[in-house]
Amino acid sequence: MDKKSVFTGRSLCVIDDFTIEERKHLFTEVRKLKTAMQENNLPVMESYRIDDKDFGIYEVFLEDSTRTKESFRNAANFHHVKVSELNSDSSSFNKGESYADTFNTLSGYSNSVFIIRSKVEGVCRWLEDECSAYAQRNKLWRKPAFINAGDGKHEHPTQELLDEFTFLEDNNWKTDSIHVALVGDLYHGRTVHSKASGLKLFDTVKVDLIAPVELAMPETYVLKMRENGFEVRIFSSLEEYLAQKDIADKWYFTRPQLERMGDRILQRQEQLRSAITFKRSYMPLLKEGTKFYHPLPRHKVTPTIPTYLDDTSLNGWERQSINGMYVRIILLALIGGKIGQTFVPEQKIVDQERAEYIFEVDLTQMPLREKVVSEGVTPIHNGLVIDHICRGDSPSVIRDHMRLISSVLGLDEDKGGEWVSSGHKGEDSFKGIIFRPDAPDLTRKNLKRLAAVAPGCTLNIIRDGKIEKKYRLHMPPRIYNFDDLACTNEACISYPQQNEGVPAHFTRNKENLFACSYCEKTHSFKEIWQSRNK
Numbered sequence: 001m002d003k004k005s006v007f008t009g010r011s012l013c014v015i016d017d018f019t020i021e022e023r024k025h026l027f028t029e030v031r032k033l034k035t036a037m038q039e040n041n042l043p044v045m046e047s048y049r050i051d052d053k054d055f056g057i058y059e060v061f062l063e064d065s066t067r068t069k070e071s072f073r074n075a076a077n078f079h080h081v082k083v084s085e086l087n088s089d090s091s092s093f094n095k096g097e098s099y100a101d102t103f104n105t106l107s108g109y110s111n112s113v114f115i116i117r118s119k120v121e122g123v124c125r126w127l128e129d130e131c132s133a134y135a136q137r138n139k140l141w142r143k144p145a146f147i148n149a150g151d152g153k154h155e156h157p158t159q160e161l162l163d164e165f166t167f168l169e170d171n172n173w174k175t176d177s178i179h180v181a182l183v184g185d186l187y188h189g190r191t192v193h194s195k196a197s198g199l200k201l202f203d204t205v206k207v208d209l210i211a212p213v214e215l216a217m218p219e220t221y222v223l224k225m226r227e228n229g230f231e232v233r234i235f236s237s238l239e240e241y242l243a244q245k246d247i248a249d250k251w252y253f254t255r256p257q258l259e260r261m262g263d264r265i266l267q268r269q270e271q272l273r274s275a276i277t278f279k280r281s282y283m284p285l286l287k288e289g290t291k292f293y294h295p296l297p298r299h300k301v302t303p304t305i306p307t308y309l310d311d312t313s314l315n316g317w318e319r320q321s322i323n324g325m326y327v328r329i330i331l332l333a334l335i336g337g338k339i340g341q342t343f344v345p346e347q348k349i350v351d352q353e354r355a356e357y358i359f360e361v362d363l364t365q366m367p368l369r370e371k372v373v374s375e376g377v378t379p380i381h382n383g384l385v386i387d388h389i390c391r392g393d394s395p396s397v398i399r400d401h402m403r404l405i406s407s408v409l410g411l412d413e414d415k416g417g418e419w420v421s422s423g424h425k426g427e428d429s430f431k432g433i434i435f436r437p438d439a440p441d442l443t444r445k446n447l448k449r450l451a452a453v454a455p456g457c458t459l460n461i462i463r464d465g466k467i468e469k470k471y472r473l474h475m476p477p478r479i480y481n482f483d484d485l486a487c488t489n490e491a492c493i494s495y496p497q498q499n500e501g502v503p504a505h506f507t508r509n510k511e512n513l514f515a516c517s518y519c520e521k522t523h524s525f526k527e528i529w530q531s532r533n534k
């Protein structure tokens with residue numbers, strides 16, 4: 001364990017925390033271990049064991065579980081390490097203790113890996129930062145790693161790993177293409193949400209989403225799949241799906257979580273279940289070699305994969321569940337630093353988060369024409385002019401947004417005004433202009449706020465009738481450090497009413513939407529500011 005690997009001490013909060021080549025490396029090791037365990041090849045099994053009684057692995061399950069909890073417990077026991085479990089019913093969570101205080105405390109007792117299941121989304125990402133700072137403050141010898149064992153409706157990355165491993169087994173280890181039908185409760189099912197990124201493992205991906213509208217995949221995951229280049233088709237029932245000819249050879253069922261959906265839905269539960277339950281009459285319509293999968297559990301009274309299919313070649317779900325332990329043994333071996341030293345990543349991680357977005361214009365290089373303040377604004381002698389606001393939006397939208405900008409920057413009590421103008425060249429598109437005579441310069445923090453609330457604008461600082469400074473503000477790569485902002489997802493660890501003291505933090509994605517860094521809910525920059533607490 002001397003040479004450190006890139007996996008040592010890493011957290012797995014979402015499936016994308018491990019790159020595709022890292023996951024492929026993990027699967028290669030799982031395959032070797034699975035063979036060794038099936039053949040009882042003790043020397044090979046031994047080569048994977050952490051074998052350190054002081055290496056602490058802690059399970060904290062705040063929601064029910066059989067497979068994830070017990071396969072992790074058995075995987076941890078395989079390693080001959082210290083395995084603990086927090087009894088949440090009798091813990092100080094019940095006295096109102098925060099996640100941060102609870103996990104900081106446990107990490108002080110020589111624990112290196114935490115496996116957490118919770119209703120609250122983004123918990124592991126938050127704790128990764130928080131417990132790292134605690135470890136440093138208290139000179140702990142190792143900062144802990146966090147494994148997300150399912151957080152609300154968000155992700156279940158270790159289930160995704162074992163699903164991918166099982167798909168690979170049935171794909172002859174080829175990653176060139178996959179055609180998979182996701183069937184069931186795609187709205188609540190975190191295992192299918194992880195597939196929006198997880199299936200990137202395959203070069204060509206075709207996904208058929210089969211669910212009645214009440215249980216449909218949230219739009220944000222459908223968009224993510226399409227952004228990732230997947231071909232996505234949507235069907236409201238198995239009957240509708242089987243009425244066409246292009247049928248997947250892999251079917252991934254999920255449990256309907258109707259109990260979460262209120263009385264109106266419960267009245268229709270039979271109809272909803274029927275739309276996603278396999279029936280004998282469908283059998284002749286299946287392709288040869290078809291496999292069914294299910295993260296399980298299935299309901300003993302109303303299973304969507306009937307039990308009479310257990311003893312057929314369709315059954316992929318039992319092997320899938322068994323693979324869970326092998327996958328989790330290898331994951332712990334990698335994070336624990338026992339293996340992974342031979343892996344050399346080819347993919348470079350690009351840090352786009354530090355990109356500059358506030359640009360001061362060199363006024364000596366600027367054409368004279370541009371030094372003129374826009375139409376409609378009486379040139380002011382001293383103060384601020386914010387120009388090019390919401391270019392292209394309608395005048396009413398621009399006016400609403402200018403009121404918001406003024407409030408966000410604390411300019412409401414200053415003199416001056418707002419103006420909607422057409423551009424220099426008299427084109428059709430409109431833009432907003434805010435002018436504030438005699439206002440002082442913006443602080444650096446307010447410049448950042450302006451970039452985040454009015455990306456694409458320019459800020460002119462006017463002194464003695466001339467532009468003294470000019471900034472062009474682009475959309476920032478991150479929005480954070482503003483106390484009045486919050487994620488809009490009530491289940492997110494950073495949602496103010498969770499009372500966990502987690503500041504909002506958003507990261508811009510390729511579509512220029514801002515994803516919460518904890519629960520990944522996406523927001524436009526306008527949505528972020530419209531929901532702010534004043």
Ligand code: CP
Pocket residue numbers: 064065066067068069150159295296297
């Ligand atoms: N697949 C899965 O997460 O099962 P459990 O809820 O039993 O852990």
